[in-house]
Amino acid sequence: MLLAKNLKFLRSKEGMTQLELAEKLGVQRSMISAYEDGRSEPKLAALEIITETFGTSLDELLFHDIQVHGRKVNQQKNIKVLTIAVDDQDKENxxxxxxxxxxxxxxxxxxxxxxxxxxxxxxxxxxxxxxxxxxxxxxxxxxxxxxxxxxxxxxxxxxxxxxxxxxxxxxxxxxxxxxxxxxxxxxxxxxxxxxxxxxxxxxxxxxxxxxxxxxxxxxxxxxxxxxxxxxxxxxxxxxxxxxxxxxxxxxxxxxx
Missing domain, CATH: 2.10.109.10 (Umud Fragment, subunit A)
Structure with a gap:
């Protein structure tokens, strides 16, 4: 399981300290250190907050090496909402x-x-x-x-x-x-x-x-x-x- 490695990588990439993540999860900072060292594992409620915080799925967080292979593609996720320009007849330019x-x-x-x-x-x-x-x-x-x-x-x-x-x-x-x-x-x-x-x-x-x-x-x-x-x-x-x-x-x- 890749939880410890992925959690440390995602937190560092977002520029978030262990204390800041601990406050989101409602735990002590030392617990984040334990998660990232593999000495302890978050409970399900904490995992849900982690996936929401870093925009990842539980499967990606636990089993996909994000640092090595990059983020997995969300099959249903659009790249973004497109901004378009139209003329005075409402036709796209x-x-x-x-x-x-x-x-x-x-x-x-x-x-x-x-x-x-x-x-x-x-x-x-x-x-x-x-x-x-x-x-x-x-x-x-x-x-x-x-x-x-x-x-x-x-x-x-x-x-x-x-x-x-x-x-x-x-x-x-x-x-x-x-x-x-x-x-x-x-x-x-x-x-x-x-x-x-x-x-x-x-x-x-x-x-x-x-x-x-x-x-x-x-x-x-x-x-x-x-x-x-x-x-x-x-x-x-x-x-x-x-x-x-x-x-x-x-x-x-x-x-x-």
Missing amino acids: ITMVPQKASAGYLNGFADPEYMESLPQFHLPSLSTSSTYRAFELSGDSMLPLVPGTIVIGAYVDQLTQVQSGKTYILVTVTEGIVYKRVFNYLEENGKLYLVSDNEHYKPYEVKAEDVLEIWEAKAFISTDFPNPKDKSKPVSLEDISQMILEIKAEIVRMKG
């Missing part, structure tokens, strides 16, 4: 997030006034069954899409809907706003693996708990017309298959 506004978006994506201050437009060819947002790319990690390309994404309200091999715009606590090819390993270890189409950039992982928003790429707008002589090409199915094999091998290596 596509809000545009320019590259220079990326840093501000991380703090203002839930603020209606901030969202209204960003550029907005319509694209009649897109399905009306989804909510869309547009993000301006920076960098060359997703060639042949060049810096300045605007990628339009459809909102994904649950991380479990992410399909391996497809491209997504992610708004994350750790990496900011990124556009990557995503591989879903949430069931295995609570993480998403992000891969660039430009082979010069190494893949990396993002914990589910660090994802604020995720948008499935549906279209792009670019003033850079493709050159027939340009050897750059989208990632093929064979490339994707190889990526999956390499990522699985990396997971096995890390577990070993």
Whole structure:
């Protein structure tokens, strides 16, 4: 059972002292120390308070190594309530997030006034069954899409809907706003693996708990017309298959 290790990790991560947690549980501070050392175990009523305090399930708290594998994904939990902008006819606009506004978006994506201050437009060819947002790319990690390309994404309200091999715009606590090819390993270890189409950039992982928003790429707008002589090409199915094999091998290596 991983209760002692998880409790100490979660308390430290939240910046909570043993005394503060003891006051929540109505016990002496020394009892928290005993819980975290494995010398004693909380009663059921105390466990309920602990799970509420740290936003975890009892199963995760007792049997999942949170420090090593990250938080488990709540299958029913939405990423968040989405803030959208509408026109004077109550139709949803596509809000545009320019590259220079990326840093501000991380703090203002839930603020209606901030969202209204960003550029907005319509694209009649897109399905009306989804909510869309547009993000301006920076960098060359997703060639042949060049810096300045605007990628339009459809909102994904649950991380479990992410399909391996497809491209997504992610708004994350750790990496900011990124556009990557995503591989879903949430069931295995609570993480998403992000891969660039430009082979010069190494893949990396993002914990589910660090994802604020995720948008499935549906279209792009670019003033850079493709050159027939340009050897750059989208990632093929064979490339994707190889990526999956390499990522699985990396997971096995890390577990070993």
